[in-house]
Amino acid sequence: MYQEEKTFTLKFSLEASFPDDYEGEDDQQAWVREWEALIKPELLKQVFETLRRQPGWTSHVRNRGASPADEIEVVLARDFSQLRPFSLP
Structure with a gap:
């Protein structure tokens, strides 16, 4: 399978x-x-809540x-290798 990557820091x-x-x-x-116990976990929670709302991405x-x-x-992935089912509008 061919895979492309882009890094954002x-x-x-x-x-x-x-x-x-x-x-x-x-x-x-x-x-x-304080960062480890309070801020970082809340930040990560918000990041993943936002990412989960993006259709087609995991x-x-x-x-x-x-x-x-x-x-x-954090890996944000989109899989284009699966054929999408055919559907009529």
Whole structure:
């Protein structure tokens, strides 16, 4: 089967700023845990809800060995290999 691919990257870079007297790791990266526990799951939920509404497309997560804490690849696929049934208008 012939297959074409196109990659689109939406990248999030998380940053946290602290006062000059911050000793580092005082908060034990609570801001990262907030991203992982609250923001990222809600974001992914919304992404997949939007993708599921697109007729003719399927979506799933693909793991290529990277940690899901660092990367989540979402595959959006459309299959043109199946013959469509003939129908009269």
